[in-house]
Amino acid sequence: MEKTLLDLRPGMCGTVTRFAGAPGFMQKLRTIGIREGKTLTVVARHPLSGPVVVGIGGREVTLGRGMARRIIVDVTS
Numbered sequence: 001m002e003k004t005l006l007d008l009r010p011g012m013c014g015t016v017t018r019f020a021g022a023p024g025f026m027q028k029l030r031t032i033g034i035r036e037g038k039t040l041t042v043v044a045r046h047p048l049s050g051p052v053v054v055g056i057g058g059r060e061v062t063l064g065r066g067m068a069r070r071i072i073v074d075v076t077s
Contacts, residue, residue: 005063005071006052008042014073015039021070029071033057040073 008014016038019026029035033056041055052068054061063071 001075002072003075004069005040005042005054005073006065006068008073008075010042010044012075013039013041014075016071017074018072019070020072025067025070029067032061033059034061034071040071
């Protein structure tokens, strides 16, 4: 089932299927290791419109909620 990364709760995983954004946005994500086919795990969602922390490839990346809202994932667990 496809959802945005922002819809996932901590501990949930999803595989990136696509991005909803301009080419510059997609390039920025790819440079930090987030690309189609990669599996992300939500580590934390900070309260009060704070950032979302995701685990990818053995490291953690912090994303703003606006960015997380534009990453579409296929939920795996």
